[in-house]
Amino acid sequence: MAIVKCTNVKKTYRQNTVAVKALNGVSLSIKKGEFTAIAGPSGSGKTTLLNIIGGLDSADSGRVVVDGNVLNTMRQSQLAQLRLYDVGFVFQAYNLIPVLSAQENVEFVMLLQGVPPAERRERARAILDEVDLRGMYNRRPAELSGGQQQRVAVARSIVSDPSIVLADEPTANLDSKTGASLLEIMEAMNKKKQVTFIFSTHDKMVMDYARRLIYLRDGRIVEDKVRKG
Amino acid sequence: MFFQLGWRNIWRNRRRTLVILTAVVIGVWSMIFLGALMRGIADQFVRNGIATLTGHIQVHHQGYRSDPAVQNSIEHPATVKAALTAVLPPDARWAPRVRVSAVASNARHSTGVTMVGIDPPREAAISFIGGAITEGRYLRDEDVYGILVGKALLKKFETHVGYKLVLMSQDTEGEIASRAFRIVGVYRAEMETTERQFVFVTMSAAQQMLKLHTGISEVAILLAVPGEARQVADTLRAELPADEYEVNTWQELLPMVTAIMKIYDWFIYLWFLVVFIAMGFGIVNTTLMAVFERIKEFGLLKALGMKPSWIVRGVLIESFCLLILGMAIGNVAGFVSVLALSGTGIDLSALAAGMEYWGMSRVIYPHILGTDVMMANLVVFILGLVVSLYPAVKAARFTPVEALAHT
Numbered sequence: 001m002a003i004v005k006c007t008n009v010k011k012t013y014r015q016n017t018v019a020v021k022a023l024n025g026v027s028l029s030i031k032k033g034e035f036t037a038i039a040g041p042s043g044s045g046k047t048t049l050l051n052i053i054g055g056l057d058s059a060d061s062g063r064v065v066v067d068g069n070v071l072n073t074m075r076q077s078q079l080a081q082l083r084l085y086d087v088g089f090v091f092q093a094y095n096l097i098p099v100l101s102a103q104e105n106v107e108f109v110m111l112l113q114g115v116p117p118a119e120r121r122e123r124a125r126a127i128l129d130e131v132d133l134r135g136m137y138n139r140r141p142a143e144l145s146g147g148q149q150q151r152v153a154v155a156r157s158i159v160s161d162p163s164i165v166l167a168d169e170p171t172a173n174l175d176s177k178t179g180a181s182l183l184e185i186m187e188a189m190n191k192k193k194q195v196t197f198i199f200s201t202h203d204k205m206v207m208d209y210a211r212r213l214i215y216l217r218d219g220r221i222v223e224d225k226v227r228k229g
Numbered sequence: 230m231f232f233q234l235g236w237r238n239i240w241r242n243r244r245r246t247l248v249i250l251t252a253v254v255i256g257v258w259s260m261i262f263l264g265a266l267m268r269g270i271a272d273q274f275v276r277n278g279i280a281t282l283t284g285h286i287q288v289h290h291q292g293y294r295s296d297p298a299v300q301n302s303i304e305h306p307a308t309v310k311a312a313l314t315a316v317l318p319p320d321a322r323w324a325p326r327v328r329v330s331a332v333a334s335n336a337r338h339s340t341g342v343t344m345v346g347i348d349p350p351r352e353a354a355i356s357f358i359g360g361a362i363t364e365g366r367y368l369r370d371e372d373v374y375g376i377l378v379g380k381a382l383l384k385k386f387e388t389h390v391g392y393k394l395v396l397m398s399q400d401t402e403g404e405i406a407s408r409a410f411r412i413v414g415v416y417r418a419e420m421e422t423t424e425r426q427f428v429f430v431t432m433s434a435a436q437q438m439l440k441l442h443t444g445i446s447e448v449a450i451l452l453a454v455p456g457e458a459r460q461v462a463d464t465l466r467a468e469l470p471a472d473e474y475e476v477n478t479w480q481e482l483l484p485m486v487t488a489i490m491k492i493y494d495w496f497i498y499l500w501f502l503v504v505f506i507a508m509g510f511g512i513v514n515t516t517l518m519a520v521f522e523r524i525k526e527f528g529l530l531k532a533l534g535m536k537p538s539w540i541v542r543g544v545l546i547e548s549f550c551l552l553i554l555g556m557a558i559g560n561v562a563g564f565v566s567v568l569a570l571s572g573t574g575i576d577l578s579a580l581a582a583g584m585e586y587w588g589m590s591r592v593i594y595p596h597i598l599g600t601d602v603m604m605a606n607l608v609v610f611i612l613g614l615v616v617s618l619y620p621a622v623k624a625a626r627f628t629p630v631e632a633l634a635h636t
Contacts (some may be wrong), residue, residue: 056532056629077536084534091633095529099237104230109533111230156533 002065003163003196004030004053009062011048011219022048023059024219030212032163033194035187037201037210044216046200047168053198054087054166055079067163084112088157088195090167094149096141102128102152103137109160127155131185147178151185158189164196165189171203183209235546242519249515250555253609256508257559258566260605264497265567265595266575271493272596277419278486279479280357282326282345282427284449285458286465287482288313289475293446299329299401302444303474309448312468317461320453324351327435328446331398333378333428338386342428344396346435346445355451358416358429365390365414373434376410379424380417390415396428400440408438419591497601501608508609509616516548516620527624528632537625544621545614552613556606563602567595 011023022045030036038046051057052064055071064071067086071079083089096105106124115123128137131151141149150170157165167186171179187209190197199206207213215223239246279285288309293301303309306325313323327346332339349368353359358377359367368375376394378386388394390412400406410430418424436442452458458478466476480487520527527540535543574594627635 051630054532056633080531080534080536082534083532089532091529095525095532095633097234097526097529099234099241100230104233107230112534112539 001032002029003032003034003067004028004198005063005065006049006053007063009049009052009059009064011045011052011057011060021219023052025062026216026219026221027062028214028221028224030164030196030198032196033190034212035190035197035210036212036214037199037207038214038216039201039207040216041202045219046202046216048219049216050166050168050198050200053164054089055082084109085160086163088160088162088165090150090153090157090165090170092169092172094141094146094153094173096149096152096156098141101138101140102133102144102148102155105141105152106156106159109156113160115160123159124155127159128152130189131155132181145178147174147182150174150178150182154182154186154189158193158195161193162195164198167197167199169201169203170199171201171206176205179203179205231543231546232550235543236550238519238523239547239550242522245515245518246551249511249551250558252508252511253552253555253613254559254562256504257556257605257609258562260501260504260609261560261563261597261602262566262595263500264601264605265563265597266593267493267497267500268598268601269574269593269595271490273419273593274489275479275483275486278483279451279455281418281420281423282328282356282449283479283482284323284355285452285455285479286450286462287477288448288450288465288469289446289477291473291475294475294477297328297330297446299399299439299441299446302327302401302441302446303448304444306443306445306448309469309474312465313448313450316464316468317450318453318457321450321461322351322354323448323450324348324355325432325445325448326352327432327439327441327444329398329435329439331396331428333382333386334395334397335386335388335393340382340385340425342382342396343426344398344435345427345429346432347429348432352429355449357418361416361418362414363417365412367414368429368431370431370433372413372431373437374408374410375413375431375434377414377416377429378412379421379427380415381421381424382428383412383415385425388412394428396430396438398439400438401444402440406438406440408434410434498604501605505608505612509612512548512551512613513616513619515551516544516617517623519547520544520620520624523624524627524632524635527627528629528635531627531629532633540625541618541621544624545617548614548617548621552610556609559609560602560606564597567597570595 006026006028009023009026013020013022026049038049040046052059053066069082100108103124106128107120110120125137131154133148133151171182174182183206186197189195201207212226214221290301290303325348329344331342331344333342349370368377378394392412393409394412395407395409397405397407452461462476462478530540571594574592576592578591
């Protein structure tokens with residue numbers, strides 16, 4: 001069953017008088033538990049597609065369905081609800097809340113969900129242990145390396161068991177060794193929890209890890225291949 | 230965790246927070262301290278009015294207030310005394326007086342004064358004169374020719390204790406009555422005009438001089454609980470024949486003081502508003518700066534699923550923390566300042582003439598009123614949160630994509 005289904009999605013940005021077609025009729029279907037990379041050169045529409053799937057941005061036309069929710073018809077508050085419970089985000093620049101510790105950053109989503117404090121603490125620590133950050137619970141983002149911060153971001157994205165995790169260029173700011181370690185963690189999470197991961201990337205290593213690779217160019221899908229094995 | 234987040238956020242830019250905190254502290258302090266000063270001035274104003282021969286309640290013969298002639302005196306004080314005994318609370322005090330306009334003169338000078346005939350022990354218990362003697366002594370019942378004069382009159386007349394002073398007035402028969410008195414004491418009052426206006430003789434001396442027999446001009450009453458004035462006055466009115474006697478509270482006797490009290494009320498609240506407007510700009514500016522510095526973070530919060538209303542709440546919590554901290558320090562500073570001046574007051578003797586013109590005392594004792602403190606804090610707190618709504622709503626309106634792309 002498709003957890004994400006996009007049908008003829010179009011999106012145009014206007015910069016002053018110039019119209020830029022970011023997505024030009026994208027249709028795709030992603031099944032639950034897939035580990036998919038959306039690749040393509042800069043300006044191909046990868047981030048726009050990810051933002052639309054995550055309910056951060058809206059399509060000009062076409063239909064986007066995420067976990068049974070038709071995003072085109074949802075109000076902002078409903079989209080916020082969807083992002084809170086069904087979608088996890090990992091950003092290129094980590095985007096952690098600087099005044100909160102690693103554990104508090106991970107707990108934050110559960111706080112918004114109304115999870116009781118004791119359970120929040122337990123689940124946050126467990127997921128931080130899983131991403132190899134045991135003993136760093138109380139460190140603030142400024143006291144963590146880039147790789148450690150991105151692992152906190154992965155822990156935050158996964159801790160509340162969302163249906164999909166959208167990772168926008170997650171390894172772009174990391175060295176190859178740290179990037180590989182992060183991908184291993186995400187792949188392990190994908191296998192263990194059957195969470196659907198969708199990356200946008202132009203990192204060869206991420207493409208190699210992905211079990212499905214979708215190429216975008218000029219807002220269109222030019223290739224969609226599933227890796228065997 | 231929302232409060233933890235708000236608290237930590239306000240300390241991200243320590244200098245900016247300290248600046249706005251200082252503004253809130255100074256604002257709250259000035260509201261409390263200057264409010265207390267104004268209350269002190271107003272209180273002193275009322276106290277002076279009440280102590281300067283007004284009391285909380287006065288009883289007169291009908292018509293005396295519109296024509297304070299000796300002919301309009303209370304002829305049978307026994308009726309009033311009986312009513313007072315029946316009606317007044319046990320801790321209330323009262324004193325009869327004869328009060329007429331007179332001309333005072335000595336060898337060199339003459340001037341118009343108010344001659345007040347008093348029952349020395351009773352008067353000492355209800356008006357300022359009992360504790361105001363600075364030279365000589367207070368009147369005694371047997372002082373048939375003794376007189377108390379104010380320091381300012383003494384100076385004006387270039388005279389001294391022990392010297393003579395002649396008073397002249399009209400008696401009950403319409404004849405000019407005069408009597409020579411010897412100055413036995415000199416008093417100081419809060420205001421020089423009082424010292425120039427009033428001279429005090431014994432009740433019997435005044436009655437003899439004016440041929441009043443047992444008549445008196447008024448009875449002044451001082452209550453232990455000033456707030457009971459209206460209620461006691463009503464009871465007294467019911468007890469005395471309405472066609473013969475008039476009973477008035479100090480609010481009716483001193484309409485200007487009452488009006489000034491109301492003006493002070495408005496002035497204090499206007500002051501609160503002015504201070505707040507200055508402070509409000511600071512709060513809005515600081516909060517806006519804090520919001521615009523963290524646009525990307527608000528985008529992240531929205532991406533994580535925070536609803537716009539939660540973001541508004543988050544920004545308001547930051548303002549809340551700032552306001553509460555500023556208010557706490559401002560309140561402590563305000564109370565400490567008032568406490569420090571409660572013993573000595575602020576001495577404005579150097580400006581005595583100007584102060585008198587406005588009916589103010591030479592020394593101002595700040596007086597904190599619970600309702601003023603509550604009002605000052607409410608103004609800062611509620612309006613502080615209201616003006617923070619603007620930046621808070623701004624923060625909530627960024628779309629996640631715009632905000633996350635912000636550099």
